[in-house]
Amino acid sequence: MNMMLVKRQSWNIGIVLIATILGAWQISRLPVFGSYEARTFLLGILPIALLSMGQAIIIIGGGINLAIGAESVLINCLAARFMVGKSFIACVLLTLLFLLVSILVGALTGLIISKSKIADIIVTLATSFILIGLAMYIQPSPGGGMNLTLAQMISGKGSAFLPPLITLILPLVVIWLPLYRSRTGIAMFAIGSNKDSAFLSGVNVDFTRIKLYAVGGLFAGISGIALTAITLSGSPFASISNTATLNSVAGAVLGGVALSGGVGGLTGPALAALILYFIPTILLNYGIDPAYSQIITGALTILVVLAGGLIRNRGKKN
């Protein structure tokens, strides 16, 4: 039983190991390491970790969402546009409203994919343009804001590193764990592994996919709200959403989610965001051209996909 647990968690253990090495490297270069530095790390990974988690849910279910960065940017712009200058209570209510919007946007994307039978990659590529257009309409140029008390509850202040840590872990506990243990969770792995056999076993494939896209959207929404809290502004740029989307896929893959679907969890992607944060930060501090960090991240992603595929194939043969 214990061996089982070690085997199941081996990927996460590997990621923790790499992240620890990179983290120690980065910390060794700092004059001091205290709670402010810990908060700096957490703020560096928070938006992308949440986005990777949302992407992971969709990939596990056999899909991929190229609009996830745009969903996050849309919520970021909505929040920054309508929360600026509002009271704490109003901002909390608006947060809930916008998270609902993010769920609906996700569900709608899932609905279009299920009903049209067009590949996920095509539909979400198209919706990404629509969502960025909407974001630009809502917040034409960078700006806006959020109630400071709420922002500090989400992203902390000074050396208070607990708020961003809670923002990172809470969705994992409140959304992922119940989903993982539910019938939808089992259906998610089933349709990700093999849609046809899942269908033949009585799984409602379409409805499950819609639900997964909705939950993925919710994570994107939380990421957008976190982004607003960190930057106290909204930026409607396609470049931001593109980078975020690509990083979310990289984060999910590095986090042990198989691109073929049906394999993975959410702890891995959350931890993988640390790696995605440390690589450019360390290289930058050595004055190395940041383009190289993209090469390393890209190469790492390919290696992981290759290695993951090999390991899984061997597992099947045995």
Added chain:
Amino acid sequence: MKLSNKRFTALFAAVSVVGLIVTMAGVVTPASAAATYKIGVSNSWAGNAWREEMVCAIKAEASLSGKVAKVTVLSRNTDSAGQSADVRSLITQGVNAIIINSGDSSANNPAIAEAIAAGIKVIAVDNSITAPNTTLVSNDQVAYGAAGAEALAKAMNYKGNILYMRGASGAGADTDRDTGFKSVLKKYPKLKVTKEVFTGWDWTKGGQLANQLLAPGKFQGVWTSGIDYPVVQAMQTRLKGKYIPVVGADNNKFVGMTASLASKGFVGIVVPNPAIVGGAALKVAVDLLDGKTVGAKNLLTPVALTYAKNKALIDSLYFASQDANFSSTVSLKGYTTFTPAQLFRCRAPQDDPETTS
């Protein structure tokens, strides 16, 4: 043989004398002993020639100041969350001052406020930011827009259609330039912007747009936000060698074209937007750390140059050895002390000294 030997000896003597002076200067100047400041640089756009030159100007001026021990440059293409992370990363590294070229006028404010709370001086360079208690060192972008517009209006005889090629929507410099441009245009009712486009300060995109939009008789003048020479190139093919006035920046190739095509009737209006404003930011940072009083806004006011009026100056701004999009202003009076060679070398104080010096 004898002569060359003598020459060699003379050269050797000269080199040793220069070497001795340099060494003595190094010993005598108290500055080298007081090289303690750590300067952090956060730049939101890497791989852009203008920004690279800006960073080099910071490094070169820091090396010459004698007061800076280290310049840490965090330069990459990133969004505001990434740049905020970079600013925080600089705070954790214990820098004394941060020079930031912010990709967003307000999104880095929370991180900047933390830097200021930690006693770090924050200097915004090039793009203005809205964070309080920061110092701005920038080319006056409102004046940039106005000076170019005024010169363009004159070159167009105060009437006609303008192709208005802006920078990146939402960028502080673009908004400011637009303000300056429109304020001038209001004065001349016969001048009209008939087409407004954004190049995103992308050379390829600017060239493509110019190739699509330029047609004989359609426009009588072009205002660019610095993506200038591709427009002139597009005119050579699209307007069959007929030129209309173009406002550009001090980009090396545009400066060169302004000079070389003047005889063919091309009116190039050069409005310098010096990348070495980075060197000025470094000087301001050192002044602030020395405890000197510096105004919150330090603006370099540009003047529009034309070949008809400023022939010698424009000729001196062209560097055959440099790239097409090299920002060819190489010194700022009262701010920078480096020579062009030192700027091109791009050496920070902590880098290994050049073997040649």
